[in-house]
Amino acid sequence: MKKIKIPFGKPQIDFREKNIVQRVLESGQLVHGLKSKEFENDFRKYTGAKDAITVSSCTAGMHLFYFTVNIGEGDEVILPAQTHVATAHAVELVGAKPVFVDSKFPTGNIDVEQIEKKITKKTKAITVVHYLGNPVDMIKVSSLAKKYKLYLLEDCALALGAKIKNKHVGLYGDAGFFSFYPVKHITTAEGGMIILNSNKYSKILRKKKAFGYNKSLDQRTHPGIYDVDHLGYNYRMSEIHASLGIIQLKKFNTFLKKRSKNFNYIKNKISNINGLSIVPNLNSFIKGSHYCLSILISKKIKNNRSKIINLLKNYGIGSSIYYPHPIPRLNFYKKKYKLSSFNYKTASEFSDRIICLPIGPHVNKKSLDFMSIKIKKIFAKILNKEIKK
Numbered sequence: 001m002k003k004i005k006i007p008f009g010k011p012q013i014d015f016r017e018k019n020i021v022q023r024v025l026e027s028g029q030l031v032h033g034l035k036s037k038e039f040e041n042d043f044r045k046y047t048g049a050k051d052a053i054t055v056s057s058c059t060a061g062m063h064l065f066y067f068t069v070n071i072g073e074g075d076e077v078i079l080p081a082q083t084h085v086a087t088a089h090a091v092e093l094v095g096a097k098p099v100f101v102d103s104k105f106p107t108g109n110i111d112v113e114q115i116e117k118k119i120t121k122k123t124k125a126i127t128v129v130h131y132l133g134n135p136v137d138m139i140k141v142s143s144l145a146k147k148y149k150l151y152l153l154e155d156c157a158l159a160l161g162a163k164i165k166n167k168h169v170g171l172y173g174d175a176g177f178f179s180f181y182p183v184k185h186i187t188t189a190e191g192g193m194i195i196l197n198s199n200k201y202s203k204i205l206r207k208k209k210a211f212g213y214n215k216s217l218d219q220r221t222h223p224g225i226y227d228v229d230h231l232g233y234n235y236r237m238s239e240i241h242a243s244l245g246i247i248q249l250k251k252f253n254t255f256l257k258k259r260s261k262n263f264n265y266i267k268n269k270i271s272n273i274n275g276l277s278i279v280p281n282l283n284s285f286i287k288g289s290h291y292c293l294s295i296l297i298s299k300k301i302k303n304n305r306s307k308i309i310n311l312l313k314n315y316g317i318g319s320s321i322y323y324p325h326p327i328p329r330l331n332f333y334k335k336k337y338k339l340s341s342f343n344y345k346t347a348s349e350f351s352d353r354i355i356c357l358p359i360g361p362h363v364n365k366k367s368l369d370f371m372s373i374k375i376k377k378i379f380a381k382i383l384n385k386e387i388k389k
């Protein structure tokens with residue numbers, strides 16, 4: 001029997017990406033060209049943002065924003081415990097202190113009710129993460145940010161296509177940050193985008209992502225006509241990466257429809273299986289990005305997670321864990337801030353019990369049927385063994 005292979009994520013690259021990259025390579029214009037402008041423009045239109053700025057990664061974008069608005073030593077930034085380490089590193093890199101908030105069932109998103117308790121005189125920003133692409137209640141969080149005059153950032157790394165009341169996530173705060181790493185909704189290999197709902201920070205962010213030059217290359221009438229007014233990084237996106245993004249974004253509506261269809265299809269097939277529950281995709285006015293279909297293994301069999309993942313792997317079914325540890329459990333943060341995971345119980349539950357399954361555009365109905373049958377079989381086997389113990 002031919003072995004089926006369903007990776008967790010698979011970039012959807014065809015002749016269109018290959019052609020555009022080849023044309024960029026042949027043009028000789030590998031940075032500072034029109035492709036990154038075109039990608040920004042397309043992304044701005046797609047999300048409905050006032051401005052969109054390409055960066056070299058989502059992490060770079062968040063770091064750049066804190067750096068640009070002068071968040072640094074002595075300041076605190078509130079963020080969820082359950083996220084990728086990048087969300088915390090971006091804070092740490094400017095010398096500010098990340099202050100973690102536990103998650104809440106059933107989505108695993110930041111517990112919005114606990115944010116206010118963590119606000120101190122030192123707090124400068126709240127950064128939310130739309131965990132697994134399910135939007136946080138931004139109406140509540142933005143009113144808190146306004147009340148305490150705090151910056152509000154949205155880490156949308158897994159949330160392209162996610163909306164609240166038809167407004168794209170990333171536009172509720174001061175800035176939204178996207179990732180185009182290969183397993184994400186669209187890819188540029190490595191890459192990221194900042195979206196803004198006003199032009200207030202556009203100019204300065206663009207300067208600071210390119211060494212702090214006062215003139216971009218196309219504003220210079222001849223070589224050497226520039227000065228440097230600011231300290232800055234090199235967080236630019238190349239023309240090669242941007243050209244990939246242009247094609248990927250054109251395909252994105254089709255990708256998103258497929259993800260949503262796959263999500264609902266497999267959800268219906270596996271939701272009644274004993275020993276697991278599905279991390280929900282919320283209600284009608286909130287639209288998730290269907291990044292993956294996540295299951296939580298029931299508490300009594302949670303020690304079997306590695307076994308379940310291995311059994312899936314043996315059947316050729318890829319999976320992932322978002323995220324293996326809440327940040328307070330990671331050595332660097334645990335030691336530096338003397339944190340105990342006891343205070344982040346729900347975030348820890350997600351880290352210990354979650355398995356994220358593939359539903360991307362590379363997954364067809366046959367694969368979903370296969371996955372459902374095998375998941376049912378694996379859970380029956382595990383539960384059976386537990387009963388006999």
Ligand SMILES: Cc1ncc(COP(=O)(O)O)c(C=O)c1O
Binds near residue numbers: 057180
């Ligand atoms: C929530 C979140 N934020 C940030 C990142 C980092 O993105 P990048 O690799 O583009 O810096 C990731 C990566 O998976 C993520 O999941």
